[in-house]
Amino acid sequence: ANPPPLLPADAAQWWVAARGLVGSMLDFDDLEEALEQREQADAEAAAAAAAEEEAKAQAAKAEALARAEELDAAARAAGRPLWAPIPDDVWAVFPKLGDGGRPKKMNEFKAVVNDTDPGEYWGIRFPFTPQMLRDMGPEWLTQAMHTAGTLPRDNAVTRFTSFDVKAEDVTKQDADNARWGGAGLKILLRVEYKNGPGDLTEGMFIKMPHEFTGKNERYKNSVTSFGMDWSEVTFYNVFGGRFGHLPFKSPRMYFCDMCRRTTNFVNIVEQIPYAKTGTMTVRPGEYYPAPEKYRDWALPNNGLDLYYAHARALAQFFAWHRMARQNTDQIERIFMDEGTYGFKTHIYGVVGHTGKYNSKERDELIVQMLTKDPGLMGAAAGMGFSPQAAQGFLDLCLSFAGDVAKGAFPRDLVSAAAMEKFRSEAGDMAKYCCEMQFYMSAIPEFFSLCHPNAQVDNAFYWKDESGQTLCGLLDWGGVSHSTIPGCLGNGWIGAEPEVMEEHEEKLIQLFVDEYEKVTGFRFDPDDLRMNMKLAQCCVLYGCCANIGMLLRIYKKDEWKTMKGRKDPRIDENFLNRCYFVQIHLWLKMWQLRCSPYNFFQQWMKRIRFPPK
Structure with a gap:
């Protein structure tokens, strides 16, 4: 009697079919050779598919690089060259990530929050309340912009023509203040220049920390969520125009600095010319009104x-x-x-x-x-x-x-x-x-x-x-x-x-x-x-x-x-x-x-x- 098969008939048939050998009566050597040929063919097909995929990837990359060159050329033509890595000499002394001696507890925070230390980017003292900015006036803003290289040395800020403070207390019911966000107070400032604005903005958007009251989120923002304010100051110093611009619009930086030891900061950037709140029709060349958080129903x-x-x-x-x-x-x-x-x-x-x-x-x-x-x-x-x-x-x-x-x-x-x-x-x-x-x-x-x-x-x-x-x-x-x-x-x-x-x-x-x-x-x-x-x-x-x-x-x-x-x-x-x-x-x-x-x-x- 013949010995029983090692595999059931249907399983053996499946195994042979999987190798593409159905209908062939092969001896052991023929089978081994056929398997080698099939494996070689599979390997060659896989290599060809991989090569085709790599070629597509390289073509896509080349197309993307060409597009990047076009974008760069267009940006330069528009006077907004794209961002380039920070030069080595500047990079060597550039402020680095870290806690910067920041306070970590409430008592430490209260002890330093009103100190007026210089900023870490530009090394000069800066205002961190609206009254401080009023007191320091156009003279300080001129010094700050000269220090940051955002105002020509032969020009100066001579006058504040309007000074509108927003969102001083976001814990109270106030329809106007509620439009301006909750991470800090804002100042809408308009200025005059000695020699005219040229390509500079006459409308500045200024952000400062809220006064600490114990009821607002100042401690959370400055200590518990430390890094939020420092990262924004850093972003504008890196990408706000000093080393070139991003491929999409973001406000131009005029002066941004912070002292991590005190948690105080000031961000001075260009003001966006929003349409009046409630505007429902925007024509070509015009800006939309500023959207308000969690009020999409009003847009x-x-x-x-x-x-x-x-x-x-x-x-x-x-x-x-x-x-x-x-x-x-x-x-x-x-x-x-x-x-x-x-x-x-x-x-x-x-x-x-x-x-x-x-x-x-x-x-x-x-x-x-x-x-x-x-x-x-x-x-x-x-x-x-x-x-x-x-x-x-x-x-x-x-x-x-x-x-x-x-x-x-x-x-x-x-x-x-x-x-x-x-x-x-x-x-x-x-x-x-x-x-x-x-x-x-x-x-x-x-x-x-x-x-x-x-x-x-x-x-x-x-x-x-x-x-x-x-x-x-x-x-x-x-x-x-x-x-x-x-x-x-x-x-x-x-x-x-x-x-x-x-x-x-x-x-x-x-x-x-x-x-x-x-x-x-x-x-x-x-x-x-x-x-x-x-x-x-x-x-x-x-x-x-x-x-x-x-x-x-x-x-x-x-x-x-x-x-x-x-x-x-x-x-x-x-x-x-x-x-x-x-x-x-x-x-x-x-x-x-x-x-x-x-x-x-x-x-x-x-x-x-x-x-x-």
């Missing part, structure tokens, strides 16, 4: 045109940084500490060599990092809220929206069914904040210098002569290296959810197209959107934590009397509006297809992360 078409222009500008910013990194590491050395820079370089090297962008191999590696490597698991734990902290902030939100301020929300957003859905789904996500942050942060292609708060209001808009809406970026406090999806996700949470429900995919597509034009690299739109929504998953709990400030501004009994986000007590108080409307928009988003939870589920299914 033409809910700000839709602005979001498309904004997405294009962000793509240009990120693409510029990717190309700049090919020539210098100065940007990383300026905005990142050595330890973080080394850690990211190592992670990106490992992940980059494991597989291509958006590949299964990378996903598997990152899951292994998060489940098998104690060191990286510890690093991930420091990247986001712990499950306990996230759940605690979520509980605060549930209590506020479902009880304390229930009457201030639309009924459908805080119905029993809606709140239970939000509680369950957001509670599920709360367990994975650190893992989601690590996942995005481990993907090399997402790495970039990022605007810290890229919402539509931290930008300015105008129409060119063809009628296209264009965008420039401003308000750079907290600029640092992060992830592209994180920047987009945080930036778009201020939009009306119904707008994003219809346009989010289109905005992502526009962003991807614009980024590819400059860099030659193309993101997968679906992958980028999923990661952008993961970033929103993570930022949700920080928004919930902000409810603590809402309860400091108004007591619980007062909240029970409020009647919606347009209630003047909410809408005309900057911090109240921001932190309340955030929650309103989250609850609305949770009822739509663009809910972050839907993309969290997609991510969990894709990477098969172990359930908690």
